[in-house]
Amino acid sequence: MVKNKDNSLSAIWPNEYVVIFCDLCIKEVKAGNRPSTHLNKVSWNNVSVAFYKITWRDYDRIQLKNKWDLLKRDWKLWRDLKQGSTGLGWNPMKRTIVASDDWWNEKLKVFPQAKKFKNNGINPEMESKLNDMFLSIAATGDYCWGPGFGEMPSDMANENEEYSE
Template sequence: MSTSTVEVGGEKVKAMLDKRLIEIFCDICIKKILKGNRLDTHFTKDGWLKIMTNFEKETGKGFSQRQLKNRWDALKKEWKAWKKLKGEDTSLGWNPIKRTVYASDDWWESRLQVVPEA
């Protein structure tokens, strides 16, 4: 489970997103990028509005732009750590049942020493 926090009326409110919701969120964001709703590195205001609307329509869960942007930023940080961890290595496999990367314990041990944030 993944969370994003936003302050509402002086209270911090967490948006809880499980794997399924994160996948839906990412799919919606990718579609908006392909439709040109992202300028350079940031979504347009219209892009965020469409993301929020589509996310609520597909999941029945409404989150603020700030909550979804926090989630986007956190996912981007995780992706950058993964990219740095993976490096140029092409010998990794994929476990479709667990939906995880397959690599030897030695690979993980050596790479996590280089990229501890991963």
């Protein structure tokens, strides 16, 4: 742990601990212990105890929840960055998206906070874990429609038929 200016302690999160944390959270999500956007109290306790047994790091619920929130924020930004783009590659050596400078320049105009991903992105394995943690609770825009978008997609129209009389 590292002391902050206000003498509070910040958790240190090496990559292997982030993977462990994600795996523990996914286990709780799959067990149905995420009733809304976060794990419930029992789940946070389960994650905390299991995390300590594996890593010997005694992080409290607030530190774990802060990590959850940071991962979710980065995951949403990463998804927004890649949204609507095809033909992107992944460079495992550089740990980033393979794309032209023009692509990066255009994306960074829209998402300036994504600059950190130009040199160190979210690898596909971690992205899959984050999808498992957050995909069903985050507003991603994947299933939105408005009159200005043109004709309603047939799969969305069928869902609405169930509610019409």
